[in-house]
Amino acid sequence: MPRPPIIRKDPGAFVVAPNLPDTDAARAAFSWDSARAGLQGLPGGGLNIAHEAVDRHANGPRANHVALRWLPASGAARDITYAQLSRESNRYANVLRGLGVVKGDAVYVLCGRIPALYAAVLGALKCGAVVSPMFSAFGPEPLKTRVNLGAGKVLVTTEALYARRVRKVEGEMPTLRHVLRVDDPGTRGMLEGAPERFAVERTGAEDPAFLHFTSGTTGMPKGAVHVHGAVAAHYATGRFALDLHPEDVFWCTADPGWITGTSYGIVAPLAHGVTSLVDEAEFDAERWYRNLQEQGVTVWYTAPTAIRLLMKSGAEVARRYRFPQLRFVASVGEPLNPEAVWWGKEALGLPIHDNWWQTETGGIMIANTPAMDVKPGSMGKPLPGIEARIVHRREGGLAFVEAPDTEGELALRAGWPSMFRAYLGQEERYRKCFAEGWYLSGDLVRRDAEGYFWFVGRADDVIKSAGHLIGPFEVESVLMEHPAVAEAGVIGKPDPVVGEVVKAFVSLKAGHQPGEDLRLQLLAHARKRLGAAVAPKEIAFADSLPRTRSGKIMRRLLKARELGLPEGDLSTLEGPA
Ligand code: WT7
Numbered sequence: 001m002p003r004p005p006i007i008r009k010d011p012g013a014f015v016v017a018p019n020l021p022d023t024d025a026a027r028a029a030f031s032w033d034s035a036r037a038g039l040q041g042l043p044g045g046g047l048n049i050a051h052e053a054v055d056r057h058a059n060g061p062r063a064n065h066v067a068l069r070w071l072p073a074s075g076a077a078r079d080i081t082y083a084q085l086s087r088e089s090n091r092y093a094n095v096l097r098g099l100g101v102v103k104g105d106a107v108y109v110l111c112g113r114i115p116a117l118y119a120a121v122l123g124a125l126k127c128g129a130v131v132s133p134m135f136s137a138f139g140p141e142p143l144k145t146r147v148n149l150g151a152g153k154v155l156v157t158t159e160a161l162y163a164r165r166v167r168k169v170e171g172e173m174p175t176l177r178h179v180l181r182v183d184d185p186g187t188r189g190m191l192e193g194a195p196e197r198f199a200v201e202r203t204g205a206e207d208p209a210f211l212h213f214t215s216g217t218t219g220m221p222k223g224a225v226h227v228h229g230a231v232a233a234h235y236a237t238g239r240f241a242l243d244l245h246p247e248d249v250f251w252c253t254a255d256p257g258w259i260t261g262t263s264y265g266i267v268a269p270l271a272h273g274v275t276s277l278v279d280e281a282e283f284d285a286e287r288w289y290r291n292l293q294e295q296g297v298t299v300w301y302t303a304p305t306a307i308r309l310l311m312k313s314g315a316e317v318a319r320r321y322r323f324p325q326l327r328f329v330a331s332v333g334e335p336l337n338p339e340a341v342w343w344g345k346e347a348l349g350l351p352i353h354d355n356w357w358q359t360e361t362g363g364i365m366i367a368n369t370p371a372m373d374v375k376p377g378s379m380g381k382p383l384p385g386i387e388a389r390i391v392h393r394r395e396g397g398l399a400f401v402e403a404p405d406t407e408g409e410l411a412l413r414a415g416w417p418s419m420f421r422a423y424l425g426q427e428e429r430y431r432k433c434f435a436e437g438w439y440l441s442g443d444l445v446r447r448d449a450e451g452y453f454w455f456v457g458r459a460d461d462v463i464k465s466a467g468h469l470i471g472p473f474e475v476e477s478v479l480m481e482h483p484a485v486a487e488a489g490v491i492g493k494p495d496p497v498v499g500e501v502v503k504a505f506v507s508l509k510a511g512h513q514p515g516e517d518l519r520l521q522l523l524a525h526a527r528k529r530l531g532a533a534v535a536p537k538e539i540a541f542a543d544s545l546p547r548t549r550s551g552k553i554m555r556r557l558l559k560a561r562e563l564g565l566p567e568g569d570l571s572t573l574e575g576p577a
Contacts, residue, residue: 007374018370020240030384035236046202049231050125053270058086066275073281090198092123099178103128108152110134113280116182120156128201132211135257139531144169151175205229212259214359215471217460223424233363233418238268241367251277252301259359285313289321296325303333303467307340308497318347333467334499338376362418378452387413404449411438461555463492478529484512489545489553504536514541548572
């Protein structure tokens with residue numbers, strides 16, 4: 001069945017009037033100062049995300065509104081009101097302060113999606129700490145690397161995750177002063193005994209609040225620093241791109257170990273005072289449909305991999321459920337195929353609205369907002385407050401692409417509130433992301449004559465698997481620690497469901513023979529050290545790996561060969577190809 005290239009929206013068909021009836025008009029009229037007027041600020045001056053997200057509601061008419069509806073992996077749902085979340089985060093703030101946490105200290109949280117995660121993150125923000133939420137599927141190695149890069153002082157975790165992820169590397173994280181296991185009896189006693197009041201540290205808009213790690217092609221992950229002032233962008237984008245209204249039940253399926261799960265799983269919905277669903281369990285098609293139906297989700301923010309998994313689970317499963325409350329569905333993290341947009345329309349009764357952003361941008365930049373006609377396959381248009389252009393980097397400076405449908409790098413005018421303020425300890429690398437007042441995203445895009453942006457690809461070899469950025473270098477380093485491995489090159493191999501899977505090529509040291517046993521051993525080694533989210537799914541042996549004359553593994557060539565594509569320019573290749 002041929003599908004039209006555009007899904008027209010009927011303004012008369014909205015049950016709830018969209019916050020953004022006309023994106024282009026709003027962009028012309030918008031100012032960040034007017035957006036900041038939606039925030040309260042700390043009593044006596046200053047700005048703190050936790051106050052905007054929780055305390056201002058706890059001290060007002062929404063005190064008894066449900067902030068978090070938690071669905072444990074098994075058992076009954078638990079509601080936590082704004083008043084309760086305020087008190088619980090105050091207890092964490094008091095305990096952390098008691099451990100010596102002061103403004104600017106780094107607090108890491110490795111908890112899985114349980115209420116303690118939310119209370120600990122918010123409590124740490126109240127202390128003025130810089131919070132770094134860790135993904136619970138990270139193995140000990142990525143955890144250690146990140147704690148050390150950010151000089152973590154306290155790690156908040158659970159008994160189970162401590163045993164599985166932390167204990168082995170605890171001695172290798174020299175800056176850590178305390179590991180707080182939220183469910184051990186001692187900590188529980190401490191939390192219960194802690195006062196439920198806390199005077200929020202007087203942070204300002206430019207004080208650091210979050211540290212989110214993101215992977216590049218080379219070297220260790222980069223710590224993107226975000227400030228308290230970012231909450232203005234989370235609030236504005238929650239309003240414009242997610243269309244949050246006070247009575248919404250919102251579900252962001254991302255884990256807070258990735259920035260989507262923090263910006264839109266914690267900050268934006270709470271700043272709006274809505275009810276946010278938190279599901280502890282991992283993806284399961286039946287469970288997810290059931291959540292949408294039984295919890296009465298009105299706005300749903302998820303990812304292409306999840307949508308493709310739902311598509312794969314079959315239409316019969318979807319047909320067993322009804323979603324009369326669902327009003328708006330958005331997706332982020334990887335290209336959303338037009339089929340997935342249409343699947344939404346057929347299975348959920350609503351097209352999926354793609355949007356684009358990055359760890360560095362802190363919040364949604366380009367989006368299909370509810371009132372906009374959707375062109376399946378397009379990421380949408382820049383939000384109010386965001387100026388996006390397409391550029392080519394030239395010797396003499398940036399060349400701006402004016403012609404429609406022309407590929408180039410996506411650039412954003414620097415200065416929106418949730419823009420990252422540093423790559424921790426890497427000033428030069430940070431500076432290189434900017435030119436002439438523009439942030440250069442590293443993504444290749446084009447823009448059509450009507451101003452819709454289309455994703456083309458990334459300019460680097462970073463791997464995107466299930467929406468998560470994986471740095472090949474981190475994976476290669478762990479493989480090379482294995483005694484049999486001489487060199488390793490890691491690529492993203494296209495996959496119809498998760499976008500890309502991690503595939504490693506290894507060559508062996510003298511005295512080691514390739515074989516099934518060793519392959520399984522290497523897979524297990526990588527999985528143990530890196531965790532399931534980062535470890536390669538496939539390993540292939542090679543006699544040697546292609547390198548440049550300067551000694552870098554040519555991942556592009558490994559990938560071209562894997563895919564049977566033209567090998568491109570080989571002038572820098574060392575030795576015979
Ligand atoms: C990279 C950023 C998504 C925010 C949190 C993850 C890719 C993101 C889209 C989209 C195609 C997308 C880009 C971007 N990406 N959204 N709608 N269509 N690609 O942030 O882990 O820093 O990843 O994800 O390549 O640069 P991240």
